[in-house]
Amino acid sequence: MSAERIYLSPPDMSEADLVALTDAFRSNWIAPVGPALAAFEAEMCRQTGVGHAVALASGTAALHLALKEVGVGPGDRVFCSSLSFAASANAVVYCGAEPVFIDSERSSWNMDPQRLEDALREADAAGALPAAVEVVQAYGQCADMAAIGELCTRYGVPLVEDAAEALGATYRGRAAGSFGRAAVLSFNGNKIITCSGGGMLLTDEAALAARVRYLSTQAREPGREYLHREVGYNYRLSNLLAALGLSQLRALPGKVARRREVFARYVERLGGLPGVTFMPETPGGTGTRWLSSLLIDAGASGLTSGQLLDALEAENIEARPLWRPLHTQPCFAHCRSYGGEVAEELASTGLSLPSQLTEAQQERVCRCVEKVFGR
Numbered sequence: 065m066s067a068e069r070i071y072l073s074p075p076d077m078s079e080a081d082l083v084a085l086t087d088a089f090r091s092n093w094i095a096p097v098g099p100a101l102a103a104f105e106a107e108m109c110r111q112t113g114v115g116h117a118v119a120l121a122s123g124t125a126a127l128h129l130a131l132k133e134v135g136v137g138p139g140d141r142v143f144c145s146s147l148s149f150a151a152s153a154n155a156v157v158y159c160g161a162e163p164v165f166i167d168s169e170r171s172s173w174n175m176d177p178q179r180l181e182d183a184l185r186e187a188d189a190a191g192a193l194p195a196a197v198e199v200v201q202a203y204g205q206c207a208d209m210a211a212i213g214e215l216c217t218r219y220g221v222p223l224v225e226d227a228a229e230a231l232g233a234t235y236r237g238r239a240a241g242s243f244g245r246a247a248v249l250s251f252n253g254n255k256i257i258t259c260s261g262g263g264m265l266l267t268d269e270a271a272l273a274a275r276v277r278y279l280s281t282q283a284r285e286p287g288r289e290y291l292h293r294e295v296g297y298n299y300r301l302s303n304l305l306a307a308l309g310l311s312q313l314r315a316l317p318g319k320v321a322r323r324r325e326v327f328a329r330y331v332e333r334l335g336g337l338p339g340v341t342f343m344p345e346t347p348g349g350t351g352t353r354w355l356s357s358l359l360i361d362a363g364a365s366g367l368t369s370g371q372l373l374d375a376l377e378a379e380n381i382e383a384r385p386l387w388r389p390l391h392t393q394p395c396f397a398h399c400r401s402y403g404g405e406v407a408e409e410l411a412s413t414g415l416s417l418p419s420q421l422t423e424a425q426q427e428r429v430c431r432c433v434e435k436v437f438g439r
């Protein structure tokens with residue numbers, strides 16, 4: 065294996081990022097709080113149009129506090145998208161609650177509003193509405209937020225948005241992260257912007273933001289004494305990482321544009337291969353193409369997604385299957401699921417190609433795919 069490895073979604077770092085990080089270091093605002101933390105939060109509010117932001121140690125930590133603060137507690141149930149990363153459901157379990165999974169729709173690959181409606185109607189009839197609906201904005205684009213928002217309003221169930229993968233996406237002109245009572249973002253290493261590890265909670269409710277800030281710093285009461293009325297968490301982001309996050313965030317529009325260009329080049333080059341269909345864009349939405357994802361119909365192409373993944377790996381190219389649906393995970397096998405066949409079909413036929421790479425690297429990926437198809 066001689067060719068240099070091409071990664072799926074490696075960090076996209078600049079000289080300006082390095083300067084921002086070293087400036088924060090030299091200022092000696094290392095941790096925990098400091099000016100970069102407030103500036104990062106303010107810039108996120110400006111870019112998303114949301115009133116309040118709290119920078120946290122990870123997207124998972126942000127989800128945990130978002131769910132807790134909209135009222136999810138022990139014994140509750142939370143309706144959650146099935147086609148997602150485990151963190152979406154793990155945070156539900158951290159609250160002592162149980163996830164109930166909702167299938168995907170084909171037009172966005174995200175939560176199917178029809179399935180959600182069936183689940184809410186049934187739960188309402190049984191007098192057991194969930195404590196929250198957690199919608200995942202998977203693969204860099206929003207779900208059908210008009211329908212999902214309307215259902216949550218109709219049934220009076222709080223909506224939490226897991227927008228960890230969707231920073232920079234919009235739906236009907238509104239930013240991902242601006243829907244629901246609270247939303248979360250992730251700045252993990254493979255996300256569209258990264259500060260090596262970090263997350264953020266967004267909300268328009270000042271009181272909710274203040275509670276999350278308080279809980280994330282060990283619920284320490286203001287004042288000289290170490291007084292705690294509640295059990296808190298050590299979930300705040302460090303000022304050093306916030307400086308990096310702010311610098312990355314300022315470059316977000318360019319990063320989105322470049323990922324969309326990569327996606328468009330794949331579609332142009334590979335879209336005509338038999339049985340290949342690229343991820344659709346949510347009606348009314350503009351995604352970031354965080355990952356360049358596609359489906360392969362084995363009947364039409366004579367090739368499974370697994371075979372294509374093997375061929376790419378043999379040429380030292382990192383590609384990945386889609387998320388294994390959460391309702392099929394052994395650790396959530398006991399949880400209820402509304403549908404699941406669509407998510408299972410997407411997962412068994414889909415894969416993601418590298419989405420953050422040079423044109424020359426993309427040429428290598430395309431040639432490899434064409435070769436497997438005998439072109």
Ligand SMILES: *Cc1c(COP(=O)(O)O)cnc(C)c1O
Pocket residue numbers: 121122123124125148149151152200226228229249250251252261262263
């Ligand atoms: C990455 C991710 C998370 C978790 O974010 P971390 O910052 O890694 O904790 C949560 N949900 C989804 C959908 C993600 O992709």
